[in-house]
Amino acid sequence: MMENADRNDSYEDYLESTMSEAESSPVSPTDPTPLSSTPVPDEAFTSTPNATTKELSRAFDKAEVQNAIRPMITLILRKQIDKYIAPLRKEIHDLKYELSSVTLQLNGMLNERCDDLEQCGRRNCIPISGITETHNEIVENKVIEVLKQVIPDIAPNDIQNRHRVGKPIMGNPKKIIVRLSSYKTKVSIMRDKKVINSAEDNIYINEYLTRFRAHIFKNARKSFKSNLINGCWTRDGKIFIRERKPDGTDGSITRIHSKVQIPGYKPSPEELQPESKYPE
Incomplete structure (x- = not known):
């Protein structure tokens, strides 16, 4: 019995001494590693990043890694590029x-x-159409013969130049372009040209328009024949139309510069662009 009592006292002493050491230690019971006051060298902080960098570098060298991250990097770069390029594209x-x-x-x-x-x-200049064309003709004499209907005393010196142009159309003779010596003579002819234009020999005198203006005037005459306007004419190269009111009476007079100004004309999308100087 005495021997058992001694053993119990020894065990109690051992527990007491162990608890005293645990209470005096700064280490948490859950942390089995004791803290040390020894300073940590700088190499401890640099060695790990260097090693990590080397590991990542070796990993990026692998084809499977590159193939895996390439789409993501491409997408990120594309978004960033579009972010900065989009305003430039708009500008x-x-x-x-x-x-x-x-x-x-x-x-x-x-x-x-x-x-x-x-x-x-x-x-x-004035163009005269309808004058019969003959072999070895003297164009000046034919022109003077026609113009005497409006200016009886017209003379060869009133005509500076004359020549036929173009090709015969449907059997009609080529027109004659006459350059007069003075603008006054031209005005007199244009003022009384109806005398010639209304004759039965199908000879007509008109203004010598550029191809651009002649094309516009051609469409104006089409509109007149369709009763969409009440008249169209030219004066000194300028084109005028007389508009038609809903009741058919005469409307205002308008100078036109383009086909789109002609009532009833329906341009194509291409013709809404500035017109060519020489339309076909």
Whole structure:
């Protein structure tokens, strides 16, 4: 019995001493590693990132890794590029549109100016159509014979030049372009040209328009024949129409510069662009 009591006392002493050591230790019971006051060298912090970098580098060298991340990187780069490129694309598009508009306006102004100069060069000219064409003809004599119907005292010196142009159309003779010596003589002929145009010999005198203006005037005559306007005529290369009111009476007189101004004319989308100087 005495021996058992001694063993119990020894075990109790052992527990007491163990608890005293645990209470005096700064280490948490859950942390089996004791804290050390020894400073940690800098190499401990640099060695791990270097090693990680090397591992990542070796991993990126593998084809399967590159194939896996390439689509994601491409998508990210594309989004970033589009983010910065989109405003530039819009700016370029706006500049192109502005440049195109300015170019069209300048081309239109240039074509109109060139057409005005060309028409001015035809100021003293008149075309005469319907004069019979014969072999070895003297065109000047035929022209004077026709013009005497409106100017009885017209003389060869009133005509500066004359020649036939174009090709015969449906058996009709080629027209004759007559350049008169003075604008006054031309005005007198154009004022009384109805005397010649109404004759039964099918000889007509009109203004010598540029191809551009002749094309517009042709469409104006079509509108007149369709009773969409009450008249159309030219004066000094300018084209005029008399509009038609709903009741059929005469409306206002308008100078036109384009086919789209003609009542009843339906342009195609291409014709809404500035008209060519020389339409076919």
